[in-house]
Amino acid sequence: MIHALAKRMTPWQTHAAGVLLMLALTVVLYLFEISPLYDHYRDRHMRVAQLSEQANRTRELGATLQRTRNSASEVQIFLKDHGTTLESRSRLNDRLTAIIALATECGLVPDGIEPQRQSAEPLFTTIALRLSGRGSYPNCVRFLEKLRRDMPHNTIAGIELSAAPSGNDAEVAFNLQLIWHAAPTP
DSSP states (O other): OHHHHHHHSOHHHHHHHHHHHHHHHHHHHIIIIIHHHHHHHHHHHHHHHHHHHHHHHHHHHHHHHHHHHHHHHHHHHHHHHTTOOOOOGGGHHHHHHHHHHHHHHTTOEEEEEEEEEEEEOSSOEEEEEEEEEEEEHHHHHHHHHHHHHHOTTEEEEEEEEEEOSOSTTOEEEEEEEEEEEEOOOO
16 A cells, blocks of 8 residues: 555655654654653753752751850850859749849839740740839939849840939939840740
8 A cells, every 4th residue: 555655656745755754753752752851851950959959058057056056055154154044934023023122222113013025045035024113313323233233134125214304303204124034944
């Protein structure tokens, strides 16, 4: 049957049929062999690039973790060398009482002290405190100086003072935002 068809075709038709057959074989080869191979090659290169990025990120995170551990170790050594130990959170009432007593000792009239929010960190726990009251400006300054010297675990996060514009010994109302650093939560 192919010989009979070939005898009836002219030479240019035979050449055209050969070209079409070659073109059809090329398309089949591309669709079933070359295209999947190219896709696999492209996906492999993308995965290699992603793996390289992840390896770099892992190295960076490892270095950051090591720096953090070194810093934590340095802080712990510093605290041990200077005899500074953090109190347990369970001693919060004692801390509040001590702050009120110090404020009273400095001539202030505390209206109240309230614990606010807590934040647990790996090396310590912070507890925000709000102390409000009244007193003279020099007494407020003296209280802050004594608080910094006698209770180094407390830091001052904010100070609000307000007073009526009058004489030198005017009473000021104060709101102090303190942060107490306690021992970490087990």
